[in-house]
Amino acid sequence: MAVALNPHRAVRSAAVSRVPLRILTAVPICDGHDSAVTAINIELARHGIEVIYLGYHQSVSAIARAAIQEDVNVVGLSSYNGGHIIFFKEVVDRLKQGGNGDIPVFGGGGGTITKADERIMQRQGTDRIFFAGTPFKDIMALIQRDYARTAKPNAKFKGDRALARAITLAEQNLATRHSLRAAPAQKRARSFVVGVAGPGGAGKSTLIDELTSRFLLKNPSGRIAILANDPSHPDTGGAILGDRVSAIYAQDDRVFFRSLATRGSLTGLSAAAPAAIEILKRSGEFDLILVESVGVGQESDPFGSFGHGRCLTDAVLFVLAPHYGGLIQLQKIALLNGADLVALNKCDHPMARTAKAEIQARLNQNGRGQLLHSTTAAKHFDSGVDALFAAIAQLGGLSNSSGGEKPCQLEVAP
Amino acid sequence: MSQLGKIADSVDSYNQFVSAEIARARSDPKFAAELRTRWAGLRASVGLTRSPTGTPLPRLALPETDEPGAIAEYLFGQGFPGQFPYATAAYREMYLDTAIGTGEEPMRLFAGLGLAEDTNARFKYLSRHQKSLRLSTAFDGPTLYGLDSDHAGVLGKVGEGGVAIDTVEDMGRLFAGFDLTRKDASVSMTMNAPAPVILAMFIAAAKRRFGADCVPNLRGTIQADMLKEVQAQNEVIFPVDASLRFLCDMIEWCVPNMPRWYPVSISGYHIAEAGATPVQQAAFTLSNGFTYAGLLKQRGADVNAFGPRLSFFLDCGLDVEYLVLGRVCRRIWAIGMRDVFGADAKAQILKLHTQTSGRSLIAAEFQNNLTRTAVELMVAYMNYTNSCHSNSADEPFTTPTEKYALLASHSQSILLEETGIFKHTMNLFGGAPGLLALERQVEQRILGVFREMDTLGGVIAAMEQRYQRSQIQESGHRIETQIYSGERPIIGLNKYVSDEPMPSVPLARTSPKKQRLQVERLRAFKKKHAKKTPDALQRLENVTRDGGNVFSELVDTVEVCSLGQITACLTGVVGKFRPMV
Ligand code: B12
Ligand SMILES: Nc1nc2c(ncn2[C@@H]2O[C@H](COP(=O)(O)OP(=O)(O)OP(=O)(O)O)[C@@H](O)[C@H]2O)c(=O)[nH]1
Ligand SMILES: [Mg+2]
Numbered sequence: 003m004a005v006a007l008n009p010h011r012a013v014r015s016a017a018v019s020r021v022p023l024r025i026l027t028a029v030p031i032c033d034g035h036d037s038a039v040t041a042i043n044i045e046l047a048r049h050g051i052e053v054i055y056l057g058y059h060q061s062v063s064a065i066a067r068a069a070i071q072e073d074v075n076v077v078g079l080s081s082y083n084g085g086h087i088i089f090f091k092e093v094v095d096r097l098k099q100g101g102n103g104d105i106p107v108f109g110g111g112g113g114t115i116t117k118a119d120e121r122i123m124q125r126q127g128t129d130r131i132f133f134a135g136t137p138f139k140d141i142m143a144l145i146q147r148d149y150a151r152t153a154k155p156n157a158k159f160k161g162d163r164a165l166a167r168a169i170t171l172a173e174q175n176l177a178t179r180h181s182l183r184a185a186p187a188q189k190r191a192r193s194f195v196v197g198v199a200g201p202g203g204a205g206k207s208t209l210i211d212e213l214t215s216r217f218l219l220k221n222p223s224g225r226i227a228i229l230a231n232d233p234s235h236p237d238t239g240g241a242i243l244g245d246r247v248s249a250i251y252a253q254d255d256r257v258f259f260r261s262l263a264t265r266g267s268l269t270g271l272s273a274a275a276p277a278a279i280e281i282l283k284r285s286g287e288f289d290l291i292l293v294e295s296v297g298v299g300q301e302s303d304p305f306g307s308f309g310h311g312r313c314l315t316d317a318v319l320f321v322l323a324p325h326y327g328g329l330i331q332l333q334k335i336a337l338l339n340g341a342d343l344v345a346l347n348k349c350d351h352p353m354a355r356t357a358k359a360e361i362q363a364r365l366n367q368n369g370r371g372q373l374l375h376s377t378t379a380a381k382h383f384d385s386g387v388d389a390l391f392a393a394i395a396q397l398g399g400l401s402n403s404s405g406g407e408k409p410c411q412l413e414v415a416p
Numbered sequence: 417m418s419q420l421g422k423i424a425d426s427v428d429s430y431n432q433f434v435s436a437e438i439a440r441a442r443s444d445p446k447f448a449a450e451l452r453t454r455w456a457g458l459r460a461s462v463g464l465t466r467s468p469t470g471t472p473l474p475r476l477a478l479p480e481t482d483e484p485g486a487i488a489e490y491l492f493g494q495g496f497p498g499q500f501p502y503a504t505a506a507y508r509e510m511y512l513d514t515a516i517g518t519g520e521e522p523m524r525l526f527a528g529l530g531l532a533e534d535t536n537a538r539f540k541y542l543s544r545h546q547k548s549l550r551l552s553t554a555f556d557g558p559t560l561y562g563l564d565s566d567h568a569g570v571l572g573k574v575g576e577g578g579v580a581i582d583t584v585e586d587m588g589r590l591f592a593g594f595d596l597t598r599k600d601a602s603v604s605m606t607m608n609a610p611a612p613v614i615l616a617m618f619i620a621a622a623k624r625r626f627g628a629d630c631v632p633n634l635r636g637t638i639q640a641d642m643l644k645e646v647q648a649q650n651e652v653i654f655p656v657d658a659s660l661r662f663l664c665d666m667i668e669w670c671v672p673n674m675p676r677w678y679p680v681s682i683s684g685y686h687i688a689e690a691g692a693t694p695v696q697q698a699a700f701t702l703s704n705g706f707t708y709a710g711l712l713k714q715r716g717a718d719v720n721a722f723g724p725r726l727s728f729f730l731d732c733g734l735d736v737e738y739l740v741l742g743r744v745c746r747r748i749w750a751i752g753m754r755d756v757f758g759a760d761a762k763a764q765i766l767k768l769h770t771q772t773s774g775r776s777l778i779a780a781e782f783q784n785n786l787t788r789t790a791v792e793l794m795v796a797y798m799n800y801t802n803s804c805h806s807n808s809a810d811e812p813f814t815t816p817t818e819k820y821a822l823l824a825s826h827s828q829s830i831l832l833e834e835t836g837i838f839k840h841t842m843n844l845f846g847g848a849p850g851l852l853a854l855e856r857q858v859e860q861r862i863l864g865v866f867r868e869m870d871t872l873g874g875v876i877a878a879m880e881q882r883y884q885r886s887q888i889q890e891s892g893h894r895i896e897t898q899i900y901s902g903e904r905p906i907i908g909l910n911k912y913v914s915d916e917p918m919p920s921v922p923l924a925r926t927s928p929k930k931q932r933l934q935v936e937r938l939r940a941f942k943k944k945h946a947k948k949t950p951d952a953l954q955r956l957e958n959v960t961r962d963g964g965n966v967f968s969e970l971v972d973t974v975e976v977c978s979l980g981q982i983t984a985c986l987t988g989v990v991g992k993f994r995p996m997v
Contacts, residue, residue, distance in 0.1 A: 032557030032573045034650030037690045040997070041893040057995050058650050059561060061569050083557040084576025084925065092569070113779035113812030116923070134779035134812055135909055137900040208994065244997035380880075382655065382991030 021174050022052045022239055022263070023150045026074040028065050029058035030089045035082035038110065042080070045138045047240035049146065052263050057247035062089065064253045066096040068246060069105050071260055073166035076129075076149040079109035086115055087122055094127035102163055106149065108132070162258055165285055169260055172277035193227075193283045194398030195291040197305035197314060199270065199337055200321035202297025205347035207245050208379035209321055209387065210292050215251040216391035217290055221401050224289035227258040227282045231271045233296050234263040245294075258288065270295040270304030276314055289400055291315075300334040307340035317342040317397055319390075322361070324353035332364050339368055342397065345375040345390055418874025419710055419756055420703055424863040426755040427748055430501070434492045441484035448484035455487045458496060465840050475509055477843045494847060495747075497800075500754070502746040503855070504846050505800035506765045512842060514547075515833040521548045522803045523828045524604055524769065528554030528578035529815045530926045531934055532589035535579040540593070541818060545825055549594060549601035551636075552805065554578035554815075555614070560651050562610040564980030565934045574934050575926030577815055578606075581614065582938045582978050587621040596634060597626050603636035604681075604769075609653040611640035612666045613982050615679070616970035635676040637727055637769070640666065641683045643704040643875065647884040649686035650995070653983060656876070658990035663708075664715055666967040671722050678727040680708065681769065687884075688731035689775050691892020694738055695858060697731060698745050699865035700884050705749065705766075707875040709757055723753060723763020732796040733773035734788065740855045742768050742799030743846070747855075748862060770801035775895075777811040781908030782921070785809035790827050797831060797838055798845050804828065814923040882996055938978060945976035952976050953985045960989045 025046060027039050036058045043053045054072045056065060069077050077097075081089060086109075094107050109115075110132035115123075120131040132141050153170045198206050210228060217226045230245040243261035246252060252259040262272035272278070275293065282291050293315060295304035307318045320341035326332055338344065338361075346354065346361055358376060365372040375393065377386035395402035440447050463475040476497065479490050490496075497505040513519035523546060527538045539551050556578040558570045564582050565574045574580045581587055596603060607614045615638050622630050642659040645652045652659060663680065670679035684692075684701030692700065705726060712722050730745065732738050749766040753759040772792035777785040786809045796804050808816035808824040816824065832838050845851065872878040879885075898904040905911045942949070952973045959969040966986075973982060 030573075031569050032561050032563065034560075036650060037889075037892045040889045041691070041896050044889070044893045055997060057997070059995075063569075082577075083573055085557075085572025085574075088572035113782075114814070116813070116920075117918075118920075138896060139900060211994070242997070247997050248994050250992055250994055380994075 020050075020150070021152055022050055022234075022241075022265070023076075023145070024052045024054065024072060024074045024170075025076055025078055025145070025149070026054045026056060026065070026069050026072055027078045027080065028056035028060045028068070030079060030081045030083070030086070031059055031061050033081060033083040034058045035080065038082075038112065039078075039080040042078070042138070042141070043242050045142060046145070047235060047242050048238050049142050050239040051145070052234070052241045052243060054243045054261050055247060057244075061253075062092040062096050065093050066100070066102075067162075067253070067255065068259075069097060070100065070102050070163045071166050071258055073153065073163065073170045074105060075151065076145070077105060077107045079107065081109060081111040082114050084114065086111055087119055087126075090123050090128045091126040098127070100163070101158060101160055103127075110136070165258065165281060165287075166260065168281045169262075169274065169278045172274040172281065173262065173265070173272065175273075192286065193288045193291050194317075194394075194400060195279055195283065195293065195315040196343075196394060196398070197293045197295065197307070197318045198321060199295045199298050199302070199304055199318065199341075201299075201323070201326065204297070204321045204323040205377075205379045206294050206297075206321045207248060209345065209347055209377060209390075210294055211249045211251050212377075212379050212382075212384065212387045213292065213391050213394070214249070214257060216388065217400075218251065218254060218256060220391070220395065220403065221289060223256075224401070225256045225258065225287050227260070227288040227291045228252065229260050229262055229275060229278055229282075229291070229293045231262045231264060231275060231294060231296050234265050236266075239265070258282070264296060270298050270302050271314075279314060290394075290398060298337070300331070301336050303336060303340060307337070307342075317394070319343040319345060319394070321345045321347050323348040324351045324357035326357070329360055329364075332360055338364055341372065343375065343390070343393055344372055345377050345386075347377045347379050349376045349386060350378045350381065418870045418877070419706055420866040420874060421870035423706060423748075423752040423756050424866040424870070427751050427859070427863055430751045430755065434489070437492050438485045438488045441488040451484045451487045451491070452482065454491075455482070467836055467840055473840045475512060475841060477841050477846075479847055490847065494743075497843060500761070500764060501750045502765055503743045504843055506746065506767055506802060509842050510800055510802075511797070511832055511838045512840070515839050517547060521546065521550060521600075522797075522801065522832070523825065524550045524552040524602070524803045524805050525821065525825055526552045526554050526606065526771070526805045527816070527821065528556070529924050530575040531580055531930055532586045533592075534575070534926075534930075536590055536592055538818075538821070539591075542821065542825060543594075545822060546829075549596075549598060550803075551591065551594065551602070552604040552606070553590070554606055556580045559610070559614075559979065560608070562613070562653050562979060562983035564978050565931070565938050567980055571928075571931050571935070574931040580926075580931075580934050581617070582934070582980070583941045584617045584620045584624075584974050585937070585941055587614075587617040588624060591621065596622055597630050601635060603634070605636070605638045608639055608642060608645050608649065608651045609659065610979060610983060611638050612662050612967050612970050613974060613979055614638070615640075615666065615670075616967065616974045617979075619674075619971055620974050631673060632675055634674055637678040637681050639681045639683060639729070641680055641704065641729075643707060643879070644683050644686055644701070646879055646993075646996075647687060647700060647704075648690040648692070648888055649683075652993040652995070654986060654990050655993050656879075658986075659993070660711060662966055662986075664712060664717075665965045667712065667722060667725070668715070668717060669965060669967040671717070671725055678725055678767075680725075681727045681729045682708065683729040685729050685731040685771050687888060688733065689773065690888050691890075691895055692888045693891050694731075694733070694735050694741050695861040696865065696887055696891060698741055698748075698858070699862045699869075700888075701728065701730065702745060702748055702752075702862065703866060703869060703875045706752055706756075709753070713757065719753070719757050719759045720763050723757075723759045724765070727767045727769065729769045729771070730801075731773050732770050732792045732799070732801075733776050734792065737854070737858050738792070738795050739798065740851055740858055742770065742796070742801055743851075744855050744859045744862065748859065768799070768801045769803045769805070770796040770799070771805040772796065772807050774807050774811050777807055777809070778906055778909050779812040780906075780918070781914065781916070782809055782812060784908050785811060786823065786827070789824065790831070793827055793831055794837070800843075810921050813921045814925070817922050817924050819922075885996060942978060942981075948976040949981060953981060956982065956985055957989055960986060 046053045106129040108129040112134040234241045241263040267273040305314045318341045320337045375390040378384045494503040498508040557573040667679045682705040684697040688697040746766040750764040753764045806824040808820035810820040869878045956973045
């Protein structure tokens with residue numbers, strides 16, 4: 003879900019064309035104090051920064067994984083429930099172990115982190131602590147001064163970080179060739195790519211996460227990638243990319259999750275999305291790649307699925323909720339013609355019954371035998387999601403059998 | 417679907433009723449005479465007392481009037497203390513005899529640190545300086561999130577910010593030496609998602625010590641308010657519907673079995689501390705309360721049975737609206753419960769716990785926090801809160817150390833026992849014209865939020881749309897920007913700043929040695945019960961799956977299973993909560 007920015011005045015005008023800084027923010031495990039971090043997120047985005055917010059109660063491994071996959075400039079932790087000396091150290095160490103020690107870590111925790119703590123923490127690799135009473139203005143100025151740097155190709159990066167860096171380069175508008183070269187391209191490309199589109203709030207992100215859980219269960223060794231496109235703020239250029247907060251099944255090393263801000267692109271995808279897909283495909287790492295577009299209107303076609311030119315993805319999943327308005331609105335949704343798979347989500351809603359009939363009738367007009375899937379993504383273990391996953395698996399030649407276990411037995415951190 | 421619109425309307429119609437009664441009192445001589453007689457009776461019932469300097473005083477301050485309109489305004493608009501609509505107070509003559517020792521003591525000091533025995537020692541230290549047994553427990557992060565102390569990556573948080581409790585044995589150690597069956601003993605526990613497990617451990621530990629028949633005598637409160645967890649405090653483990661089911665199971669078990677226990681404390685404190693304005697705090701808290709009442713009714717529970725077992729918890733900060741917040745909340749709750757839920761008198765009363773605001777306490781020149789807390793305490797008691805926690809001056813830095821915890825405790829004793837403000841006469845301030853005007857404003861703004869949420873489909877639907885969270889976060893951001901722009905003066909931070917260097921403040925932290933000891937204890941418990949654990953968990957799983965009352969099963973499960981084992985089992989059945997930004 004893209005988080006609406008605070009209506010307060012933008013701090014920096016959109017005309018500034020610098021590449022936005024990317025920050026990962028999070029609150030440590032067993033800690034739910036998010037009031038400071040959510041205020042800081044708003045403030046960062048107002049300053050034109052892209053914030054990838056991971057949420058509260060986050061483990062060291064979830065934080066390190068997100069920092070790597072998002073290829074952020076810096077990680078900001080907000081810790082209140084104590085144990086910060088150990089926790090910050092573990093995050094720094096985890097990053098270092100994987101060859102990602104170039105990503106600095108800083109944070110704050112009001113009065114709970116003392117000056118003496120900071121000295122120890124700095125010795126152990128934390129960059130700096132923002133103490134209680136530091137004005138937002140000063141925090142922003144220091145971040146802009148010390149952490150804004152343009153990403154460069156780095157041959158030493160391995161694994162997910164190499165992929166992540168390639169995507170960052172693509173986002174910086176460096177020639178796609180460049181980024182592709184930076185990506186490790188060896189193995190046979192075998193990815194099945196599904197574009198996921200639909201109106202804002204229909205449940206695309208939630209559904210993707212539930213599909214992720216099915217994938218992980220049914221494919222005990224495969225990997226899945228998710229590209230989550232969310233809008234940049236039109237005035238500030240900043241963004242709060244909050245999809246990871248709700249992606250509970252993405253906290254697994256078999257999932258590569260990357261948030262992409264649209265940075266002014268109006269297609270429903272980041273301009274770097276085609277390159278990012280290509281990078282992920284070329285890596286040969288992923289059996290399934292799911293690409294979520296921003297919430298789309300009636301006429302949009304983010305993946306180019308209408309047959310003119312090349313479709314970006316192998317298949318398109320269109321997700322809508324029962325609140326589409328009525329039959330006339332339904333007629334006008336162009337993607338209902340182009341989509342290979344259609345899901346009516348939020349089937350727990352009382353309006354779902356009527357919606358189901360109306361949409362199926364609308365699909366029948368197309369004469370393509372499109373089947374409507376009824377899902378309730380907000381519910382775990384929903385059989386409609388099972389069926390949708392089976393359909394995707396069949397289209398993409400993926401495994402849908404090796405499980406039998408319940409999704410709840412997945413390792414969901416923490 | 418949502419009752420909030422109806423409740424807002426019921427408050428408006430009640431206000432119209434009050435206006436009509438005032439007019440009738442002024443135009444209908446028979447009604448006026450009736451009111452005068454009733455008023456004379458009430459006034460005659462007020463006892464007399466004397467201040468230490470000899471000034472004669474009534475034990476209850478009532479408006480000095482014989483004008484029928486004013487009498488109607490008071491009796492219907494505010495209510496004689498302990499009478500509908502309860503704006504003045506839940507009960508008559510509160511706090512008066514606290515100083516001489518016969519009154520109910522309102523002080524509850526939230527405490528928790530280190531391992532069970534450390535908190536036990538803190539309880540003993542505090543209760544040495546208080547009149548009655550008032551044990552209010554803070555738990556550490558792992559416990560709040562339902563994890564065992566040996567869970568990967570949590571060791572550093574064990575015993576920080578609260579006490580580490582993994583098993584029924586820890587629970588026994590926590591309250592060792594206290595007679596929990598004493599009439600004036602009261603235990604409260606700030607525990608939410610794992611509340612059913614922790615309360616089950618409390619019951620099991622009490623049964624071990626006081627025998628199986630002690631349960632009806634146990635008195636206290638467990639927070640267990642999951643709606644505000646989703647909205648503000650962020651301790652949610654299970655999906656919302658499962659969380660609410662576990663809560664309702666517990667309430668339904670407690671109502672007949674633990675008549676002196678409050679199985680839920682519907683809390684605005686965390687909503688306000690996360691940044692909400694006083695009006696948002698009140699609106700979200702009351703609407704959450706009405707949602708619980710609706711859910712329980714839907715499950716077939718009797719509103720007159722569970723109504724009196726619901727309790728409330730509000731913040732008290734320095735914003736002017738706090739002068740009246742408790743009064744306004746009691747009034748809206750009473751009207752809504754009576755007129756929309758058909759509740760009887762006992763089920764209409766909002767029983768209130770208040771905590772002074774932690775967020776108003778500042779690291780810079782932190783000794784000023786003593787003054788801030790003292791002012792907030794005064795305001796909280798002006799609202800006739802039923803119980804109250806006062807924060808320690810070292811709040812920004814650490815779990816309170818002994819020194820500041822004791823100062824916080826004494827701040828309440830000074831206010832209630834040393835000063836004459838609350839000792840002789842109840843309701844010295846209520847009914848002041850300025851306060852009444854403020855009350856009307858605050859009430860209308862709360863009803864406005866109710867109506868907005870009603871259009872979103874009610875509390876739970878609004879929550880799914882992130883309504884409460886986004887409102888709270890925006891307000892939280894606004895507070896910080898107002899502080900740094902100077903619009904909110906904070907002495908010592910953005911105004912009248914002195915150059916003194918920050919003193920170093922002693923910290924209450926838990927040593928790694930203690931943290932390891934907790935893990936060893938837990939492992940020993942797990943080993944001891946290893947044979948019985950799987951069966952107990954299997955039974956719990958079955959009850960959860962089959963829709964039985966999970967709480968009544970938990971009371972047995974905790975005998976042989978740890979908190980983390982139980983959480984994992986329940987998550988296995990119902991899945992995990994999907995958090996929101
Ligand atoms: C608000 C608050 C709460 C709210 C939190 C609401 C929410 N959703 O965030 C509520 C009431 C829910 C709460 C609950 C608890 N709390 Co609390 N809480 C606080 C309080 C009062 C203020 C913290 C705050 O948000 N301040 C506002 C922020 C904006 O300002 P700041 O903290 O000064 O931070 C500045 C800088 O440090 C910087 N900063 C902070 N983080 C970051 C991160 C980055 C990346 C950057 C760049 C900057 C930065 O930004 C700010 C501006 O300069 C503090 C005490 C205090 N007065 O500080 C206790 C406090 C943090 N809580 C504490 C505790 C113990 C708890 C509980 C565990 C209590 C319990 N046992 O039940 C629970 C746990 C809740 C949970 N889920 O984890 C303790 C921690 C003690 C310790 N570590 O030893 C404290 C210190 C109070 C105390 N003395 O007991 N709490
Ligand atoms: N009742 C119900 N709510 C759902 C369901 N699926 C998702 N939601 C809720 O709908 C809201 C929006 O879900 P998202 O998954 O963020 O929707 P989205 O389409 O990704 O939204 P954008 O990316 O902002 O366009 C969230 O509050 C979800 O919890 C469902 O099946 N039933
Ligand atoms: Mg989304």
